[in-house]
Amino acid sequence: MLFRCAVIGKPIAHSWSPFIHQRFAEQVKLALRYEKILGSDLDFEQQVRAFFAHQGRGLNVTLPFKQRAFHLAAKASAACIKAGAANTLWLEAGELWADNTDGLGLVRDLERHLSLAECRILILGAGGAARGIIHPLLDCLPACLVVANRSRPPLTQLAADIPSIQCVELAELSGEFDLIINATSAGVAAEPLVLPRQLMLNRPFCYDLTYQQQGATPFVLYAQQHGAQAVDGLGMLVEQAAESFVLWHGQRPEPLEVLAELRRLQAKNCSI
Numbered sequence: 001m002l003f004r005c006a007v008i009g010k011p012i013a014h015s016w017s018p019f020i021h022q023r024f025a026e027q028v029k030l031a032l033r034y035e036k037i038l039g040s041d042l043d044f045e046q047q048v049r050a051f052f053a054h055q056g057r058g059l060n061v062t063l064p065f066k067q068r069a070f071h072l073a074a075k076a077s078a079a080c081i082k083a084g085a086a087n088t089l090w091l092e093a094g095e096l097w098a099d100n101t102d103g104l105g106l107v108r109d110l111e112r113h114l115s116l117a118e119c120r121i122l123i124l125g126a127g128g129a130a131r132g133i134i135h136p137l138l139d140c141l142p143a144c145l146v147v148a149n150r151s152r153p154p155l156t157q158l159a160a161d162i163p164s165i166q167c168v169e170l171a172e173l174s175g176e177f178d179l180i181i182n183a184t185s186a187g188v189a190a191e192p193l194v195l196p197r198q199l200m201l202n203r204p205f206c207y208d209l210t211y212q213q214q215g216a217t218p219f220v221l222y223a224q225q226h227g228a229q230a231v232d233g234l235g236m237l238v239e240q241a242a243e244s245f246v247l248w249h250g251q252r253p254e255p256l257e258v259l260a261e262l263r264r265l266q267a268k269n270c271s272i
């Protein structure tokens with residue numbers, strides 16, 4: 001039996017999710033067709049319904065639709081409800097279910113680089129991805145967690161939803177951190193991310209949720225130019241994909257094998 005899965009987002013051309021899921025399917029010997037769907041601002045909900053009406057088994061959701069995906073679902077996991085954003089959808093007993101595997105994926109990858117307990121963490125951005133990672137990071141008992149965003153409205157909502165975090169506008173950001181996570185979409189939009197100069201003085205570990213098929217992301221380059229260690233979000237991408245795969249197919253793939261292959265392709269500047 002051939003299973004149909006997909007990722008929906010806008011933009012979507014850059015996504016490596018089809019490659020990753022196809023490799024996972026080969027590992028566990030599953031027949032899978034995994035597509036990319038360009039999301040529509042006007043018709044996102046209709047696109048999701050149409051996907052599942054046409055034998056869709058599982059749908060990944062990426063920017064900027066994660067919050068809309070959460071509100072569309074009839075049922076959601078505890079992680080998804082806490083995040084208020086969904087990256088994984090599927091049908092169960094005729095009802096649309098949602099989960100958010102981003103946080104688990106990020107923590108798995110981050111813990112390969114540093115210990116999160118007692119860490120002073122700064123998240124840049126307050127969109128769907130930031131919402132998905134906050135609770136899993138808090139579960140690791142950091143010393144503090146600050147979210148900085150360009151505009152005020154998402155911060156106001158976030159501060160109301162999660163009182164234990166500090167929320168500040170990017171322009172007013174100050175302080176020293178051990179870990180800086182870029183959860184903005186500035187890199188995808190090829191826009192500059194303007195940060196206070198003092199942020200990099202203590203050389204914090206920098207993690208960019210954004211990844212790109214060729215070369216280092218602008219945030220990774222920026223951090224490295226300031227003498228900080230930095231890594232892009234490819235490891236998180238593969239780990240969150242593995243969790244979605246388990247939810248849809250009930251089988252656990254080998255993420256590190258696929259990550260190593262993607263790193264080789266990235267180093268060779270190969271497009272997929």
Ligand code: NDP
Nearest residue numbers: 063064125126127128129150151184185186191233236237
């Ligand atoms: P959203 O559209 O929901 O949110 C975008 C966020 O980026 C907002 O907080 C926005 O601020 C901010 N932003 C955009 N442009 C700029 C800029 N020029 N300067 C400062 N802030 C900016 O996107 P998501 O949260 O869903 O995704 C964010 C990023 O994370 C994307 O690059 C996505 O690809 C990546 N991601 C990677 C994953 C992985 O597995 N590696 C998983 C999930 C996401 P404002 O509110 O002011 O507009």
